[in-house]
Amino acid sequence: MSSINDSKTAILSTVINFELYRKSAQLFPKNTKKYVIDGTNGMHGLQSIFYMMKKLRGKGIEWLVMADEDVLFQNSELVSEIIQKMKKGNYTVCGVRDGGLLSHRNYNPFLINTFFSIINFKEIESNWDKKQLVKNDFVLDNEFDDDIKGLKGMYDVKSLYEPYYVFYLWLRRNNKRFLFLDSNHPFEEDQISNTVYFENKILLHHTWFARAYGTNEKHTKRINAIFDLLNFESNIEVNPVVFKDKWYYLSAKVSKWIRRIMRRLRIKKKEERIK
Incomplete structure (x- = not known):
């Protein structure tokens, strides 16, 4: 493992399985500040991005690596x-398309999956506008000109499958450049995990099913097989800065309850108008 020679680069993980994180984080770039959002209370996806901006703004971070605990760096x-290439090419986001590459991700190929990404945090921080961001939950015909004809897998250019897509749609509609990485399923006995490449070199393996590690025999064995592939023997103590919104679970439940009531009221008013 080597270090990133940039004190203004950090790594953030939204973690639901700390047992797995304590192992996989040992494979992260050395001497790089590690942050964790505790996702054991259900926080993930778009809400995790909002919380990320709340907790990391003003910390002097220029480049942020976002990596889940089931990402195993090789x-x-x-x-x-990658960061050097992003700097030279004026890229704001780097990641893997969420459609057209992996057998079980046949969604929007113009956007990325958040299991791994690198973002120009300084640039996003200076332009952050949550109110405008959430207005981007829509797709337009022929909006993006990416050449996706060569993608080998299935995809849906109109997919809004993930709520966090609005974050990337907001960035794309503000003319931010995306650097897309290649990925495939290279393991014959494991058609779940995928490998991510940068300029034809293996960067990392993403195992998926982080929640199941340590509790489900099939997925634990499958993930451990990749640790073995990497000759993982390290026992480094990982001490990230951990953020947890202790009220998130309750507030999410209340918000869901309110939305349900409002939906019922709208239905009732509609029925009354019809009568």
């Missing part, structure tokens, strides 16, 4: 090379 030194 060549973490490539992160530094």
